[in-house]
Amino acid sequence: MSSRPAAPHNVVWLDAPSFPEAARKALADTGLRRNLGRATATIRDKRLAVTGELADWEQLRQAGAALKRRTLRHLDGYLVQLEEAVTRAGGTVHWAADAAEANRIVAGLVRATGSTEVVKVKSMATQEIGLNEALAAEGIDAFETDLAELIVQLGDDRPSHILVPAIHRNRAEIREIFVREMGRRGRPAPEGLSDDPRALAEAARLHLREKFLRARVAVSGANFAVAATGTVGVVESEGNGRMCLTLPQTLITVMGIEKVLPDFADLEVFLQLLPRSSTGERMNPYTSMWTGVTGGDGPQEFHLVLLDNGRTATLRDTVGRQALACIRCSACLNVCPVYERTGGHAYGSVYPGPIGAVLTPQLVGVEHAASLPFASTLCGACYEACPVRIDIPQVLAHLRAEVVEAKRRGSAVPSAEALAMRTAGAVLGSPGRLALAQRAAALGGRLLGRGGTVGALPGPLRRWSGARDTPAPPAESFRSWWKRTREGGPEKEDGHDCP
């Protein structure tokens, strides 16, 4: 298997600006702020309620983390085992080193059936490889059937959340998209459609029903695959996925290689962790599992495409590889204070939020997503929420160091930031130099400060002082106070703070 894809392809959107720039635009979108603020608050509360009620939630998280880490350590063995089991059960396994190869395989398989359209189960892996666009280039229509994914597709939009791709849309916008677009791609929206959630769901249902009944080929992702048995599973809430997984003649599943689990019994852990962390439900509504092909029941042809696309490269990094344990629950997005305000599009990748900030740069190489590891305050809310205990802040800090190293390698001239860090390092490296700098700062503070605070600051510090006052450096640092009053025995003298 190869390492990273030659081109970052769909993992990062090539026309996307850096995170700070994209975030600035998103922050100004008051509708987006409101939609996201509400949606994430609701799901946060639901998740806390159902994770809080389990006495052994922490042990479950630990079990999930341990299972994933162990599996990743022996991934090669489990994948071969999976291939054998799937083949034994009548399926066919394909290996794809990158997005282009996976797309080629899927397009070839669809063409071989003679069909020019497929129905799709919501899947991150196929988003990651840009499958819909690749199929379109081959004259094959791919119809998304997950409600939120349908909204994104009809709106010619991009997903902004890994579980609820249309989380940035409110129901008035959804109604508008349905009325405008449904007729162009199949059954039109009913006359006089309202923005009542029930009416919108019914419109989607009618529109999709036609596609389900006609489809001969379905494409899905997978939440897991069991190496021992060859069983593949999809976890979803609407039942639309199950329509795709059961009605068509041919089923093609594209799965990241990290999704394999050793044994069927391991599902016990993940089928508890996933619904509680993602939708805030105790049990997942539709859990579909299939093992190869069963005569006279369901698809009679099954293909499993195992996708690398940067994963083995990620696996090589002993700190960063934990990102591959992700079960795509989206809890880290919902609790992230940055995501909550900027939304998913600002990350410029199919994987937004905290997991995106650690996964995307690893899949494509840090130089193609250099602003993402910095798109976090390292507040740790993601780590606390993650059902498989991925230490996202640790990986972020680790990747920041990689970005800095890559920049150092790429340029003989140090950046302004690198120079500032070097200077700070030199000053802080010695108590004497620090004391000197403090005296200079105190002098500067006296010149700049008015009423104990400094308003406008020069240079890049303007980004700070645009919204905040800064305390003027006090006349006396702590160390000079200590020297003055304590050297040669404690005195009770207490100096005064900022004026």
Added chain:
Amino acid sequence: MRIALFITCFNDTLYPGTGRAVVRLLERLGHTVEFPQAQTCCGQMHFNTGYRPEALPLVRGFTEAFAGYDAVVTPSASCAGMVRDNHAVVAEQYGDGELRRAVAGITPRVYELTELLVDVLGVTDVGAFFPHRVTYHPTCHSLRMIRLGDRPLRLLREVRGIDLVELPRADSCCGFGGTFALKNADTSTAMLADKMRGVLDTGAEVLCSADNSCLMHIGGGLSRLRTGVRTLHLAEILAATEGDPR
């Protein structure tokens, strides 16, 4: 017990009053505090911004400055977290065996102020007097990195005269994040706005926390908007008495 104060470069330079408050408080409780002059900085800014090799001499300097003390106390939750969680990472990645051993020896003896008070010295009533309406912001690193839990609140509740009010959405980040505030200034400001809204909703006169860095950020916003709310490190409230009000 030999207690050394790790003031942190940030407090040393910008908030010496916090350091003086820690000294006053611990001496009032009958302890002697030493200030190792060789100390400078824990390297947090360098580490968190990706400049790890630059953090190495700072990590080494820390172990040298604080060798031989029974306890190292710091009025900064995030610097305590840097030392306890990340010094070992730096030593592992760039250091030698000697540094790794020195780091492993010192980190279990590094305490954030409220940990020292509650866990080591066993006090929650420190004899403070502070007749003001106060709200407490648990900073992210105090909450999720070093897990202070309710130690700060237990100390604050015992302060005489205090009117302690709960901060809405207290556990959500204020948006400081060190260099995040510069690199992602717009997002940082949006988070700051929500934090300030929470503070103003409480009607508090004073916002306190276990870290002056976050307070500089929130307080800077509160000051710019002339809200009439001031910020104060927890140590300064705990150090205040009837005879020596703040």
